[in-house]
Amino acid sequence: MDLHAQYPALSDMRARAQKRIPKFVWEYFDSATGEERTKARNRQKLDEILFEPSILHGELSPDVTTSFLGQAYDVPVGIAPVGMSGLIWPGAEQTLARAAVFANLPYTLSTVATQTPEDLAPHIGQNGWFQLYPPSDEGVRKDLLKRVKAAGFTTLVLTVDVPTASRRERQVRSGLTTPPKLTPRLLAQVAMRPAWALATARSGMPRMKLIDDYAGQVSGLSSTAHAGYLLRTSPDWGYVQWLRDNWEGALVVKGVLRSEDCARLEAMGVDALWLSNHAGRQFDAAPAPIEVLPKIRAETNLPLIIDSGFETGLDILRALALGANFVMMGRPFHYALAALGAQGPAHLVDILKQDLRANMGQLGLEHLSDVPSQLHPF
Numbered sequence: 493m494d495l496h497a498q499y500p501a502l503s504d505m506r507a508r509a510q511k512r513i514p515k516f517v518w519e520y521f522d523s524a525t526g527e528e529r530t531k532a533r534n535r536q537k538l539d540e541i542l543f544e545p546s547i548l549h550g551e552l553s554p555d556v557t558t559s560f561l562g563q564a565y566d567v568p569v570g571i572a573p574v575g576m577s578g579l580i581w582p583g584a585e586q587t588l589a590r591a592a593v594f595a596n597l598p599y600t601l602s603t604v605a606t607q608t609p610e611d612l613a614p615h616i617g618q619n620g621w622f623q624l625y626p627p628s629d630e631g632v633r634k635d636l637l638k639r640v641k642a643a644g645f646t647t648l649v650l651t652v653d654v655p656t657a658s659r660r661e662r663q664v665r666s667g668l669t670t671p672p673k674l675t676p677r678l679l680a681q682v683a684m685r686p687a688w689a690l691a692t693a694r695s696g697m698p699r700m701k702l703i704d705d706y707a708g709q710v711s712g713l714s715s716t717a718h719a720g721y722l723l724r725t726s727p728d729w730g731y732v733q734w735l736r737d738n739w740e741g742a743l744v745v746k747g748v749l750r751s752e753d754c755a756r757l758e759a760m761g762v763d764a765l766w767l768s769n770h771a772g773r774q775f776d777a778a779p780a781p782i783e784v785l786p787k788i789r790a791e792t793n794l795p796l797i798i799d800s801g802f803e804t805g806l807d808i809l810r811a812l813a814l815g816a817n818f819v820m821m822g823r824p825f826h827y828a829l830a831a832l833g834a835q836g837p838a839h840l841v842d843i844l845k846q847d848l849r850a851n852m853g854q855l856g857l858e859h860l861s862d863v864p865s866q867l868h869p870f
Contacts, residue, residue, distance in 0.1 A: 541813075601645070736761045
């Protein structure tokens with residue numbers, strides 16, 4: 493099958509993914525919160541960034557490789573953490589981790605994934621990052637970090653933009669609860685998606701295995717919350733310092749949108765900042781990370797990661813031009829996986845590489861390192 497002929501863009505895989513997973517799963521995965529204006533803003537603000545194409549620069553051979561946090565990668569893109577990834581497509585965590593190693597890019601496992609760090613250990617190589625929803629109990633914290641390190645994860649990502657559960661109205665309307673309960677309504681949707689149903693039957697109904705190790709079975713939470721909310725806290729500055737003191741490896745803080753926070757995080761020894769509005773899933777009046785990126789770049793020398801709304805190679809160049817060092821994508825890799833199974837992530841990476849090279853050629857760029865110094869948005 494010629495995947496580039498049938499699925500030349502992410503939008504083609506997104507459309508196929510929607511046809512292959514049950515509606516309640518789609519609503520969980522594709523939705524944001526409120527009126528979803530922040531989700532729309534993420535895309536709008538990326539589209540507003542324009543460039544003046546270069547001419548008469550001769551033949552070019554654009555190089556899309558990069559180095560980030562001391563490791564060389566084949567492309568300046570990684571796989572962002574997605575909670576309950578295995579609900580979107582069974583076995584998602586292992587499949588995406590293996591795809592990341594094959595494509596030589598980082599894969600980030602969520603605390604609330606359906607697999608544990610130990611489950612992923614055989615698959616992550618040197619490319620494993622772990623996203624931490626911060627446990628309040630110090631004993632749980634220490635044990636979790638010990639397990640993550642022993643499993644081979646090299647980079648710890650503290651998420652700081654989820655102090656409370658968001659409402660996610662589309663998810664509520666879908667009837668999905670956490671953990672999932674297959675009501676007659678949801679079973680009817682499952683029956684219409686045989687590939688997903690058969691794969692889920694083989695692997696079992698997804699659950700948050702890592703959280704279950706500490707919380708056991710719980711009840712009484714809202715449909716958009718989960719057992720993890722009984723364990724975790726809303727971190728403060730002292731929490732970041734505790735992690736810096738207790739984690740031997742790169743430490744990234746995810747959810748930064750205010751430039752005034754940068755100097756303090758830099759002084760605490762954080763290795764990189766991750767600009768994110770949680771893809772619009774937490775707060776429906778947040779700026780797009782891409783629009784606050786220039787101000788944050790001016791405030792810190794730390795490496796900057798960015799996510800929320802990124803879909804194409806051109807989007808990656810937009811981020812690099814404004815001062816980011818690396819881009820993370822969550823939904824796109826899961827669209828690809830749900831659309832094409834194990835072939836999907838590799839196909840997406842190939843699309844991104846081709847799009848990067850094509851647009852670098854239009855802009856007269858041979859190396860990604862040239863983007864911030866030579867390329868200025870119009």
